Amino acid sequence: MTTLLVADDLFLEHITPTGHPERPDRLRAIARALSDERFAGLKRVGPRPVDDAVLATAHDPRYVAAVRAAIPEEGIAQLDADTYVSPRSFEVAANAVGAGIVAVDAVFRGEAANAFCAVRPPGHHAEHDRAMGFCLFANAVITARHAQSAHGAQRVAIVDWDVHHGNGTQAIVWDDPTILYASTHQMPLYPGTGEASETGAGNIFNAPLPPGAAGFEFKDAFQAVILPALNRFAPDLIVISAGFDAHWRDPLASLNLKEEDFAWATRRLMEVADRHAGGRIVSLLEGGYDLKGLSDSAAAHVATLMGASRPPED
Numbered sequence: 001m002t003t004l005l006v007a008d009d010l011f012l013e014h015i016t017p018t019g020h021p022e023r024p025d026r027l028r029a030i031a032r033a034l035s036d037e038r039f040a041g042l043k044r045v046g047p048r049p050v051d052d053a054v055l056a057t058a059h060d061p062r063y064v065a066a067v068r069a070a071i072p073e074e075g076i077a078q079l080d081a082d083t084y085v086s087p088r089s090f091e092v093a094a095n096a097v098g099a100g101i102v103a104v105d106a107v108f109r110g111e112a113a114n115a116f117c118a119v120r121p122p123g124h125h126a127e128h129d130r131a132m133g134f135c136l137f138a139n140a141v142i143t144a145r146h147a148q149s150a151h152g153a154q155r156v157a158i159v160d161w162d163v164h165h166g167n168g169t170q171a172i173v174w175d176d177p178t179i180l181y182a183s184t185h186q187m188p189l190y191p192g193t194g195e196a197s198e199t200g201a202g203n204i205f206n207a208p209l210p211p212g213a214a215g216f217e218f219k220d221a222f223q224a225v226i227l228p229a230l231n232r233f234a235p236d237l238i239v240i241s242a243g244f245d246a247h248w249r250d251p252l253a254s255l256n257l258k259e260e261d262f263a264w265a266t267r268r269l270m271e272v273a274d275r276h277a278g279g280r281i282v283s284l285l286e287g288g289y290d291l292k293g294l295s296d297s298a299a300a301h302v303a304t305l306m307g308a309s310r311p312p313e314d
């Protein structure tokens with residue numbers, strides 16, 4: 001079965017100030033990498049926007065209304081220390097959520113084995129009632145809850161390997177035992193959450209990594225913490241918060257992963273998904289701010305999802 005790629009030029013229309021790391025060129029770099037002929041087998045589709053009721057599965061409706069009200073008619077408006085909106089940002093963000101929804105529908109209907117959603121803005125810092133860290137809406141949580149409400153998924157796991165801790169995802173699912181949240185991230189680093197002692201309702205698994213950590217420590221965190229938790233949880237779907245800013249080239253953090261490490265983690269999650277979830281994986285782009293590190297890593301991730309490259313079993 002095929003791998004789905006959910007992408008659209010609409011995602012270039014969320015404009016941030018000049019010099020802001022979360023910029024449209026990120027998706028142009030990924031699109032270029034995925035235009036290579038080895039990705040010819042991808043099934044390419046666009047997203048669809050979601051309505052406010054869908055956003056309310058993770059957010060206070062008053063927050064959703066406040067984001068809409070903050071959208072400028074022209075130029076750029078600021079929502080948070082480093083989170084901005086431009087005239088089409090609400091529409092773009094609603095479609096970023098909708099990309100996850102399209103992907104979930106496809107994998108549960110058997111139209112694709114797994115999916116990668118090349119979206120922006122990212123989502124894992126967005127909280128129940130506030131924008132934060134480049135993020136407007138909690139893409140991964142809403143995607144997980146759609147799998148539950150529309151397809152009867154009992155348990156959904158969100159695995160977040162972005163270099164930053166997904167404080168928003170964690171806070172929203174904190175007391176929801178039907179969603180597991182597992183994260184590797186650099187600590188100390190923005191946003192400051194993500195200690196191993198933060199365990200929610202027994203559904204939160206944080207594996208912080210020290211600055212300078214590389215593939216060895218990353219793989220060890222997966223094997224010691226994340227993969228055992230996933231196998232105990234036995235999810236019906238794995239959602240990946242796929243940020244690629246733990247790459248050694250990334251300017252915002254100081255982990256030292258290589259693209260092969262993301263391929264390795266992808267393969268391990270595919271094994272868990274094959275065992276428990278009928279192979280279903282929906283991967284959503286989060287961060288990643290060096291264009292080469294980002295596009296090389298996303299390409300390695302998608303190639304692995306397609307089964308095109310099987311990394312060594314170390």
Ligand SMILES: [Zn+2]
Pocket residue numbers: 162163164243245286287288
């Ligand atoms: Zn990040």
